[in-house]
Amino acid sequence: MNILSAENRQKSEDWRRKNKRPLKYGNPDRTFQQSHQHPGTMEPPPDEDRHFRDEHYPQRHFRQTFGHVMNQGGNLLTPDQLKKRNKKTHETVAKALQQTFEKLDDLRRYCFVCERSDKVNRCARCQMVYYCGQKCQKKDWARHKKVCKFLSGERIDQVTETLPVQNACHVLKPGRTWSKPAGEVATWADWLSINPSVVSEIQRNVPSMVEWYKFIGRPTTEAAVTESLQRCCTEMLTHPIVIGKGLVTFNVDPRVKPVHIHMVGAAKPELLMSEIDTTKELSAMFPNHKGMRILLVGPEVPHKLAHGNPPSNKTLSKGKIEYVYSNELYHDFVHRYVDHDRCPKADLVIALHPGLHTEVLIEPWTPTINLLLDRELPTVFTMYNVAEYDDSLEILIPFRPNYVQSGTNPFGSLLAKQTPFDLNQVFASNSYIMAIKGREK
Numbered sequence: 001m002n003i004l005s006a007e008n009r010q011k012s013e014d015w016r017r018k019n020k021r022p023l024k025y026g027n028p029d030r031t032f033q034q035s036h037q038h039p040g041t042m043e044p045p046p047d048e049d050r051h052f053r054d055e056h057y058p059q060r061h062f063r064q065t066f067g068h069v070m071n072q073g074g075n076l077l078t079p080d081q082l083k084k085r086n087k088k089t090h091e092t093v094a095k096a097l098q099q100t101f102e103k104l105d106d107l108r109r110y111c112f113v114c115e116r117s118d119k120v121n122r123c124a125r126c127q128m129v130y131y132c133g134q135k136c137q138k139k140d141w142a143r144h145k146k147v148c149k150f151l152s153g154e155r156i157d158q159v160t161e162t163l164p165v166q167n168a169c170h171v172l173k174p175g176r177t178w179s180k181p182a183g184e185v186a187t188w189a190d191w192l193s194i195n196p197s198v199v200s201e202i203q204r205n206v207p208s209m210v211e212w213y214k215f216i217g218r219p220t221t222e223a224a225v226t227e228s229l230q231r232c233c234t235e236m237l238t239h240p241i242v243i244g245k246g247l248v249t250f251n252v253d254p255r256v257k258p259v260h261i262h263m264v265g266a267a268k269p270e271l272l273m274s275e276i277d278t279t280k281e282l283s284a285m286f287p288n289h290k291g292m293r294i295l296l297v298g299p300e301v302p303h304k305l306a307h308g309n310p311p312s313n314k315t316l317s318k319g320k321i322e323y324v325y326s327n328e329l330y331h332d333f334v335h336r337y338v339d340h341d342r343c344p345k346a347d348l349v350i351a352l353h354p355g356l357h358t359e360v361l362i363e364p365w366t367p368t369i370n371l372l373l374d375r376e377l378p379t380v381f382t383m384y385n386v387a388e389y390d391d392s393l394e395i396l397i398p399f400r401p402n403y404v405q406s407g408t409n410p411f412g413s414l415l416a417k418q419t420p421f422d423l424n425q426v427f428a429s430n431s432y433i434m435a436i437k438g439r440e441k
Ligand SMILES: [Zn+2]
Pocket: 111, 112, 113, 114, 115, 116, 131, 132, 133, 136
């Protein structure tokens, strides 16, 4: 469940139809966008039948088409190098790049205030919102100024996500461990400081990327590209680190005992996470752990997975992370499995972007929330942006949750995107977080 939830998607759809706007390319599964196309440890094979594929995402389409000619043995060729190799290919690539970015701009090419679509100019700073003139731009500035900076970043990320460069996290070796205790790594900067291989992988890619930025007419600095590549890493690893930090918050130590993590309302992001197994980061966080079993539970979990790897009581193996699946609502699952000793109770419950801020979703969530609070299960909820967070806080008031932690999440993804239905709002995975245990006394 996410910001492109049924309700929001409908809203966006209605609005678009009314205004005859082209379809937005918002990809509900944003973890895909930066998982670049080349064979690597964190890239799922591109053409298997995946329920979360989005072929209409222009950047991804470009990478799939031109990755093999632009990237040779893990090195991104510069525009000049490509030209020297094959002039014709170079021309094709240049044209495809132009079309890709035009497509992205077309989605926004209308006055955001009055919706006119002729003679529009964009915000000079971020270039991500268009206006018909100064009057409309001035009217919008109070709202726009809050996101302009993030949108300038997204403008850069658009190119980063298009160029066929593997996510820098692909260099993380299996079996490595964090050189600091999980509790002491407090920010992404701390995380980078203990992962010099990622830092140098980013540095390795920056120079040729800068050439491409210049080539397509969006010149930028090495520092800006570096930050953009770092943002892509945060997007890749935010989910596993949020899980690990949730364990730390509730003093659950997988090095002391095997742990059971229940990811409730699991949908595309969680399924992708299990598929490309970014949770091996948890093994790096907790060296020599006693085993972790991650349950993905929710009506959106495919039957096939639920049948193939059902919840279990089996003993966990040291150092192993295992996935099990169930496609029912969590409170039903608990009554059927946990209450009949068919599965241990959760040491940590996580719901990524449950969408509690919407009237439509709070209703099906209500019995689950009551169960979580009544049984005092350590629970983490995350939200995509401040608007969702504020609304969720408000909607949860009658439940009287006891907050152990709440607010911005230092390990939220930094890859912020414009929401498809309001160009003055941005969202990023796990931006805000609530850790809850039981009810207020
Ligand atoms: Zn206007």
